Amino acid sequence: MAQTVTDRTYAPGQTVGVLITEALGRAGPGVLDYRAPEGGCGDGDLVEVPLGPRKILGVVWGPGEGTYDPAKLRAIARVLDARPMRAELRSFLTRAADYTLTPLPAMLRLATRAPGLMSGAATRRVYRLAGPVPNQLTDARFRVIEALRDYGGASVTLAELTEAAGCTASVVKGLVAKGVLAEEDAPKDTPYPPLNAHADGRLAGDQIAAGDALVAAVDRNDYSCTLLKGVTGSGKTEVYLEAVAECLRQRRQALVLLPEIALTADFLTRVQARFGARPAEWHSGVTMTERRRLWRMVATGGASFVVGARSALFLPFQDLGLIVVDEEHDTSYKQEEGVLYNARDMAVLRGAIVGCPVVLASATPSLESWANADAGKYLRLNLSARFGAAEMPQMHAIDMRAEALTNDRFISPSLAAAVTARVAKGEQSLLFLNRRGYAPITLCRACGHQVGCDDCDARMVEHRFLKRLVCHQCGATKPVPTTCPACKVEGKMAAVGPGVERLAEEVTARFPGARVAVLSSDLFGSARALKAQIETIAAGGADIIIGTQIVAKGHNFPLLTLVGVIDADLGLQGSDLRAAERTFQLMRQVAGRAGRAELRGTALLQTHQPDHPVIRAILGGDEEAFWKAEAAERQAAGVPPYGRMAGIILSGPDVAQVFDVGADLARRDAPLRRIGAQVFGPAPAPIARVRGRHRVRLLIKADKGTSLQAALTEWVAQVKLPANLRLAIDIDPQSFY
């Protein structure tokens, strides 16, 4: 399906359509007519165009409509000094916009998020380590050196360096004067170091056949999608790196998406070992300078291997030959704010449009991908055993109904005994609790009042670390009250239920002498600090690790032999259609952290329902049986992946008005009925108020083969929205909050 569109060129003065990066209203035109500038322009050119009094970024999208009065037509201000956007990326953006019902300008913004696109200076002043590092250094100077080492030899600007090291410019200048740092004018964007793809890989056992299959897919140079399924530690990364190697040998570009920035540290080390240099990195933890460089280099071929977060999918690759989505089941691939898209699905779309293979890797695939493989739409490769001596952990339930435990304790005697044994042997234990903060509820023991957020329909969560109550919806905080806000009784406020901070308190009291580390996304100021903590733990810097969801994701802790799940029932509550799937994936992933090296691991799940079918499936380990049963249930109910869904979220300050619009939409459902779709709602969203805006949801259910997007567009167009009301359409919703 590779693109064969030939790009047109336009003579000066000719009318051209320019897609601008600014939406003029939801259904407003994204493409405006302009006159081609002096010197002409061509399709895909990045241009600066006047819009009212301002100049904004746009891309030449095709011939103009010609409907606008030619006398009033303004000219493109200038063509930017950047590679034109290829036809392939343009059609990807169009198709992605159509699929997600996103205005095209918003889609274009995702693809032009490179700093300095509109400015052009060719050099910048940068700093790097140059001379020997003296033994005696002030703290501030030491931090500068550390920051530079963190950047792995990359040159950085003064602003970046002082920010990363938390010091003033004079500290850096002082190090320059001493000859420890070099200060130089460097071309802004230099190519990335070449990667050596000719060194032999080291696959073994069933990795070999899987590697061969992926290499063959790269050689076919055409779209295909492969689900690479293998238990944690089976060598999936090792296998897809062979496909990357083949892609690089073909002199094409490879993209690997990872769900979590903190994961990249381990990945970068492995790439360095395999290819002799690091790939280019694209995620929120990367400096503006690096982003700018990467964006430019990807477009000109100066970056051949990119590892990144979901937005890397929108980079202007020159010749994309492979896309890997690692941990493809991970929910963070779904962007839940702004443009609502699922990077896993969009990766498959981009692969289909470019004409390159896509690899989805996971130990616990999403039911969507499992079903596509089952239906023969995706190829499937299996790695069934852990690499080397490592074995899958043994899994057992701890029946909490039989454990003696007070209300303010969360570690059962059985689990405590297992931890004690590990600490004695010098092995690591991980206690998993998917709840940030100290306690989920702050309750008045006199009147029963629970402290909630003033702007959201949510309880405030106590964070002792911050000494505040925090709303996990909107981020609002307030001090922890000593007097009940409702009944004014003093000294009766109590923390109820566990969060990781409270668990840490219990662990410290219970295992004195053990070194305790807490991994929770909110405890780290930067992605880099989190990365550093993970490395310390992996090197043995903690005996007991307490973690939220972030520890479930692919980190390698070689000394870890015990995983204790504090509340295995947590995800089973609630009515989310994916509750069983999510719990199954999360528990299997967390358990998979144990025993990744020579030491055999054990996973213990604290549960009040040891006979729940999902808990039994997790313990039994018969994954295919679980997916088959789950698939059968979804098929019977006609829900994804065997049916289609879209969520409509209406929000506004006036609750009655939001409901009125929702009811109006529900009444005018003819366009949806025509395709056999059903409308549910309007109903208050599970979180009925966020940031003072009332939220109402409608849910649309349709059969699999229907053209849902066209019907939805026609449907919402019938209703004129009041100015302060927002409507978001979520195709294939993952969360229903």
Ligand code: ADP
């Ligand atoms: P997964 O991605 O499936 O979790 P990894 O690729 O991370 O698995 O492999 C798990 C561990 O085993 C890693 O430390 C990796 O370096 C090692 N490993 C896997 N395959 C091989 C191999 N063929 N030779 C040497 N080490 C391997």
Ligand code: ZN
């Ligand atoms: Zn709030």
